[in-house]
Amino acid sequence: MSDRSPVVNFPVLREPLLSEMSGPGRNGMLVPTPFDVSRCTDVDVPSLLPALPEVSEVETVRHFTRLSRLNFGIDQGMYPLGSCTMKYNPKIADEIASRLAPVHPCDRRAFSPVLKHLFTLKTCLQEICGMDGCCLWPAAGAHGELTGMLVIKEALSARGQTRTKVLVPDTAHGTNPSSCTIAGFTTASIPSGRDGFLLASDLKGFLDSDVAALMITNPNTLGIFEQEITEIARLLHENGSFLYMDGANMNALVGIARPGDMGVDCMHLNLHKTFGTPHGGGGPGSGPVLVKKELEPFLPRPRIVQDESGQVSLMGDCPESIGQVHSLLGNVAVLVRALVYILSLGGEGLKDATVRACLNANYLKNRLKKTFALPYATPTLHEFVLTDKNQKPQGVSTLDIAKALMEFGFHPPTVYFPLVVQGALMIEPTESEPVSELTRFADAMEAIALAAGKRPEDLHETPRGMPCGRVDEVWAARNLVLTWNDLNPS
Numbered sequence: 001m002s003d004r005s006p007v008v009n010f011p012v013l014r015e016p017l018l019s020e021m022s023g024p025g026r027n028g029m030l031v032p033t034p035f036d037v038s039r040c041t042d043v044d045v046p047s048l049l050p051a052l053p054e055v056s057e058v059e060t061v062r063h064f065t066r067l068s069r070l071n072f073g074i075d076q077g078m079y080p081l082g083s084c085t086m087k088y089n090p091k092i093a094d095e096i097a098s099r100l101a102p103v104h105p106c107d108r109r110a111f112s113p114v115l116k117h118l119f120t121l122k123t124c125l126q127e128i129c130g131m132d133g134c135c136l137w138p139a140a141g142a143h144g145e146l147t148g149m150l151v152i153k154e155a156l157s158a159r160g161q162t163r164t165k166v167l168v169p170d171t172a173h174g175t176n177p178s179s180c181t182i183a184g185f186t187t188a189s190i191p192s193g194r195d196g197f198l199l200a201s202d203l204k205g206f207l208d209s210d211v212a213a214l215m216i217t218n219p220n221t222l223g224i225f226e227q228e229i230t231e232i233a234r235l236l237h238e239n240g241s242f243l244y245m246d247g248a249n250m251n252a253l254v255g256i257a258r259p260g261d262m263g264v265d266c267m268h269l270n271l272h273k274t275f276g277t278p279h280g281g282g283g284p285g286s287g288p289v290l291v292k293k294e295l296e297p298f299l300p301r302p303r304i305v306q307d308e309s310g311q312v313s314l315m316g317d318c319p320e321s322i323g324q325v326h327s328l329l330g331n332v333a334v335l336v337r338a339l340v341y342i343l344s345l346g347g348e349g350l351k352d353a354t355v356r357a358c359l360n361a362n363y364l365k366n367r368l369k370k371t372f373a374l375p376y377a378t379p380t381l382h383e384f385v386l387t388d389k390n391q392k393p394q395g396v397s398t399l400d401i402a403k404a405l406m407e408f409g410f411h412p413p414t415v416y417f418p419l420v421v422q423g424a425l426m427i428e429p430t431e432s433e434p435v436s437e438l439t440r441f442a443d444a445m446e447a448i449a450l451a452a453g454k455r456p457e458d459l460h461e462t463p464r465g466m467p468c469g470r471v472d473e474v475w476a477a478r479n480l481v482l483t484w485n486d487l488n489p490s
């Protein structure tokens with residue numbers, strides 16, 4: 001690589017791979033001979049393994065500790081990444097999930113209690129959402145969207161219809177149109193109204209006999225509740241179309257309002273946002289799909305069912321089902337965590353978490369709107385969007401503000417999304433943060449705005465003192481370096 005390397009503090013990032021650290025004969029603690037697994041079977045285990053790196057225990061521990069310090073997580077500080085609900089998730093849920101979840105389906109004694117817990121979870125989620133049926137297996141939000149849309153397609157086909165179009169508001173998450181496309185639909189983007197929510201009167205113009213569904217996020221990615229949702233549902237149903245709700249923002253509604261009561265026919269939840277598992281980090285996640293009665297027969301198989309005696313089992317014989325969407329039990333550890341989260345908070349606790357999430361966001365919004373531009377005056381719930389409109393004339397952009405926040409020990413908010421807002425900064429503090437931390441965040445944002453007025457060029461150099469400074473994105477895009485070895489020229 002030339003000395004035009006875009007990485008500012010390059011040496012800190014030069015953590016070698018384990019294979020580069022490897023040296024013959026270096027080892028961790030050795031298993032004593034009587035426990036040598038290769039002696040227990042006829043299989044020659046070592047010959048089956050690829051060449052593993054040889055590193056001592058202390059080198060290995062240091063390697064991973066160093067790597068972990070290059071990362072930023074909720075255990076270190078506030079992570080207000082809008083729409084991602086980066087809340088603190090109690091460790092007790094991890095502990096219980098790690099004891100319960102690693103079951104093998106052949107181990108009947110361990111398997112049936114887990115099935116019973118999953119049935120309880122399914123019942124809880126149905127109650128929270130006001131829906132009739134639930135499939136726990138999809139592995140992510142986007143996977144849930146795809147599953148839900150395939151269910152809707154199958155239901156339409158059972159009605160003897162082929163409808164090809166799904167309407168998606170312009171505030172939608174990128175996964176919405178792509179899931180619909182993968183499910184075989186075409187999508188049409190419809191504009192949200194001037195106040196940041198979809199107007200039933202605007203929807204009317206888009207409805208025809210080819211519309212299979214509307215896929216809407218509620219509250220939407222501006223943090224605004226879709227105020228005309230019941231009228232929207234009525235219009236869709238009158239048109240023979242379904243209402244799909246992206247429930248990734250359910251942290252704003254749990255215990256307070258139920259999508260089922262709003263007329264939603266099908267939705268997904270992000271358990272790895274709202275219910276006890278952190279979002280991000282590459283998974284695993286879980287995106288259960290919830291449906292009203294008419295759609296239930298089409299849910300993926302197997303289905304968890306309970307007979308009159310209370311016995312819970314898996315039912316594979318579902319002739320109308322769209323089929324299987326995941327290996328047995330989905331990402332079961334994430335499911336168990338969600339159940340622990342729900343049961344330990346209880347109804348009142350869940351409601352309290354929702355109220356606090358909304359209160360925290362509104363506290364921050366009301367302080368920061370004095371310094372940063374607020375594009376919509378409409379009341380918001382658990383998150384809100386600001387812009388760089390006031391700082392732009394000083395030469396400071398949303399990117400500069402986000403990078404500068406890192407120097408104060410905060411993860412940046414979501415930036416440049418939703419697309420309907422120019423220079424968006426989408427902030428979601430969640431219920432986890434005490435008021436002292438919210439205040440510290442607001443102080444940091446105000447300090448950055450002040451610096452923008454005085455020494456804007458300083459903000460172009462941020463973040464300083466991080467493992468990786470500002471990168472030259474244009475350079476990176478034009479000189480793609482996709483392998484580790486290229487980053488380490490001899």
Ligand SMILES: *Cc1c(COP(=O)(O)O)cnc(C)c1O
Pocket residue numbers: 083084140141142143173175176217221246248249270285287
């Ligand atoms: C996170 C999110 C998704 C996608 O969820 P994944 O689990 O990342 O696939 C969809 N819609 C909204 C509004 C989201 O915030």
